Amino acid sequence: MVLTDRAAFDAHAARVRAEFESYTSDSEWTISVCVSEDSKAKGVLDTFEHLRFRIESGDIEARLRTTGGGGWAWADPSIIVSGPNHPAVLYGNVGSDDVPGLVAALASGHTYDAGLIGAFGESDTLPAVADHPYFKLQTRLLTQNWGMIDPYSIDDYIANDGYAAWIKALFDMTPEEVVDEVKASGVRGRGGAGFPAGIKWESGRRAQARPKFMACNSHEGEPNVYKDRRLIESDPHRILEGIMLGCYGVGAERGYNYVGGEHLLAVERFRHAVNEAYRLGLLGDNILGSGVNCHIRLLTGGGAYICGEGSALMYSVMGERGQPRTKPPRSVEEGLWRRPTVLNNTETLAPVPDIIRNGGAWYASLGTERSTGTKLVSMQGPLARLGVVEVEMGVSLKDILYETYGGMAEGKTLKGVQTGGVSAGPLLPDQLDVAVDFDSLQQYDCMLGSGGFVVFDDSVDAVEFGRYLMDFNRWESCSKCTPCRLGNKALVEVVDRILNGRGQERDMQLIESTAKHVMELSLCGLGQVAPAPLIGMMRCFPEDFEARIDAASEPIEAGEQQRFVIPLAAVGA
Amino acid sequence: MTRGMAHKSTVEQADLDRLQAHLEEHFQPRDHEEAQELILGALQHVQHEFGWVPLEASQAIADHLGVSVNRIYGLLTFYADFRTEPPGEHFMLLCHGAACFVGGSQKLIHELRDNYGIGQGGTTADGKLTVQIVNGCLGVCDLAPIVQFDHEKYVGNLDVDSFNAAIEEITANGSQREDHGAD
Structure with missing residues (x-):
């Protein structure tokens, strides 16, 4: 069915809204199984099959549907159940073994206490999800549909105000007004740089060359972030609508989304979303009779971290090796096919539908003055609870760690928190009372980056961790600039020397000076920060380095060079 | 196709x-x-x-x-994902993201080197298993360290012993793969 005008869209929206509301009505049982890449790894499909078997066997009369993941990885496999006298309830850790007990409890009108996390709606008897420590600090804006809607259903999205912003923009707003709202929202680039998106859009809008392009960076190749792929997996249409609004705002008729090739489910769901939007007539030529054209192309990466850098990403889209180039010209002047291209991170585009619907001022009221809105945080390591969480900018990192993530797992002692992905150093335990926003972390030479934090305990040696982070950047160097290509390799070798009991006092100095060369002489953002995590580890945990160096055996004898050849380097580990 | x-x-x-x-x-x-x-x-x-x-x-x-x-x-x-040589019968993605590193994935890589004689992109001598070390993150961090076999089967919370057991189990069976990851 192709919608041909605004009235047809409104009628369709009313229809699917009624359908969606029936999922939480009290006339029928509905069981929603949250399927994401990580819940699949934890066997959610087994849970689904067991539920289906029970329903088909007549043990309970219920509708079974799948939704996207909720971000609560610690609770996966998870399901959301609603039914007669039973508000929507989140159950966690529902393995296939739990299914018989769960079904029996529901069929007899009870809750299944083993996995009960809380109720989403009002309830006199059940605890509220919002009171659970995992949810308490969260402001779920970008994640509002996670776990609630079926990512394969455009109708589920429309039923939750989806594409209302697209309709509003097409019929009630000029492109300039769209750009102005994004400017007013103050939303800053979530990829790490923190550049205001509205300013970028305005530059793109003003650029004279035609055609123009809009691009979304969903590459996410860092070793400690998994928020963008969850955004796409759980709510692909939100990202799509964000790109479409960007196209309209800057005057582009074509948008691109570049998704990391390893994010299989995200690629599959986004591709499906684009096809559905075309099918419904929300993408294409003369959309809903408005005269606006908009087309979306999906491209997938090939496992090169550097392609998350703006110019490298564009070369990759154009079928080239992803090697950054010098700037200027910036990509808003000359990007894809040497045309003005506005490139935003997935998370930057995600709130745009809400910004257009509710106004930029509303969004700016969230978060802090200089860092507006919410931020997705993915914290990893030996913690009590893991997952992606969404907090208002400005919430204390310590509170997130100890409340939302439940603190360290049993028996683990916190040693530090690596920040900024692979582009900055760690925080020490006594530095954690710092606000999560773009500016506060800088006082400790750390950065927010894309919101990935790695918590590590005292079983992790800072020298080895520093080597790991250093080696990641060495491996991912695109090899264009000599300082980055050779300097990072040399740094890994120096650390290996220390690790192999051959370190010397002067090695610390050697690392500092080599790092300075790499950072000052490299062209792109990768090289300019590549040694930063290692330097950060040296700054925060000098004792780990010194202990290795002090324990080192006698100076190297001639003819012993062979012992420096580290097989690990050969395997790229 | x-x-x-x-x-x-x-x-x-x-x-x-x-x-x-x-x-x-x-x-x-x-x-x-x-x-x-x-x-x-x-x-x-x-x-x-x-x-x-x-x-x-x-x-x-x-x-x-x-x-x-x-x-x-x-x-x-x-682009690191591409292979210009045929892979072995089974394919293993070994996540070497930061969470997996903190959980001990480096030990698994050492085990591959010492016990199987393979590193990044390598295939065991018997042609049974090809390994790709993921420098990014598989995003399944609460099961770290984790591997993925044949683009579908995850085995997590690994130490060296369970890692070896998982490899033994997967290589004991013939390949049932129909496709090879990203399309």
Whole structure:
């Protein structure tokens, strides 16, 4: 069915809204199984099959549907159940073994206490999800549909105000007004740089060359972030609508989304979303009779971290090796096919539908003055609870760690928190009372980056961790600039020397000076920060380095060079 | 393209004919710019079907999209996901993201080196297992350290013993793969 005008869209929206509301009505049982890449790894499909078997066997009369993941990885496999006298309830850790007990409890009108996390709606008897420590600090804006809607259903999205912003923009707003709202929202680039998106859009809008392009960076190749792929997996249409609004705002008729090739489910769901939007007539030529054209192309990466850098990403889209180039010209002047291209991170585009619907001022009221809105945080390591969480900018990192993530797992002692992905150093335990926003972390030479934090305990040696982070950047160097290509390799070798009991006092100095060369002489953002995590580890945990160096055996004898050849380097580990 | 050409180490004309038909149906650029945008996708399709990118397939893509095969090899050697040699019977992605590192994935990599004699991209001598160390993150961090076999089966919370057991279990069975990851 192709919608041909605004009235047809409104009628369709009313229809699917009624359908969606029936999922939480009290006339029928509905069981929603949250399927994401990580819940699949934890066997959610087994849970689904067991539920289906029970329903088909007549043990309970219920509708079974799948939704996207909720971000609560610690609770996966998870399901959301609603039914007669039973508000929507989140159950966690529902393995296939739990299914018989769960079904029996529901069929007899009870809750299944083993996995009960809380109720989403009002309830006199059940605890509220919002009171659970995992949810308490969260402001779920970008994640509002996670776990609630079926990512394969455009109708589920429309039923939750989806594409209302697209309709509003097409019929009630000029492109300039769209750009102005994004400017007013103050939303800053979530990829790490923190550049205001509205300013970028305005530059793109003003650029004279035609055609123009809009691009979304969903590459996410860092070793400690998994928020963008969850955004796409759980709510692909939100990202799509964000790109479409960007196209309209800057005057582009074509948008691109570049998704990391390893994010299989995200690629599959986004591709499906684009096809559905075309099918419904929300993408294409003369959309809903408005005269606006908009087309979306999906491209997938090939496992090169550097392609998350703006110019490298564009070369990759154009079928080239992803090697950054010098700037200027910036990509808003000359990007894809040497045309003005506005490139935003997935998370930057995600709130745009809400910004257009509710106004930029509303969004700016969230978060802090200089860092507006919410931020997705993915914290990893030996913690009590893991997952992606969404907090208002400005919430204390310590509170997130100890409340939302439940603190360290049993028996683990916190040693530090690596920040900024692979582009900055760690925080020490006594530095954690710092606000999560773009500016506060800088006082400790750390950065927010894309919101990935790695918590590590005292079983992790800072020298080895520093080597790991250093080696990641060495491996991912695109090899264009000599300082980055050779300097990072040399740094890994120096650390290996220390690790192999051959370190010397002067090695610390050697690392500092080599790092300075790499950072000052490299062209792109990768090289300019590549040694930063290692330097950060040296700054925060000098004792780990010194202990290795002090324990080192006698100076190297001639003819012993062979012992420096580290097989690990050969395997790229 | 129909299934069934999985993990072949040589390329047959029938495979190339099917590839050609697929290219003509699904990779129809409207201009040379779009043709270039389609190169990586076409290569990913080939790897998805063959498990690797044979020279003959690269040549077919080059001819179809009007670019040189040299350029295609430039891409294959730049992007870490591509393989230009046939993989073993089973395929393992070993996550080496930060969470897995903190959980001990480095020990698993050492084990691969010491016990199986393989590193990044390597295939065991018996041809049973190919490993790709993921420098990014599989995003399943609460099961760290984790591996993924044959693009579907995850085994997590690994230590060296359970890692070896998982490899033994997967390599004991013949390959049941139908495809090869990203398309």
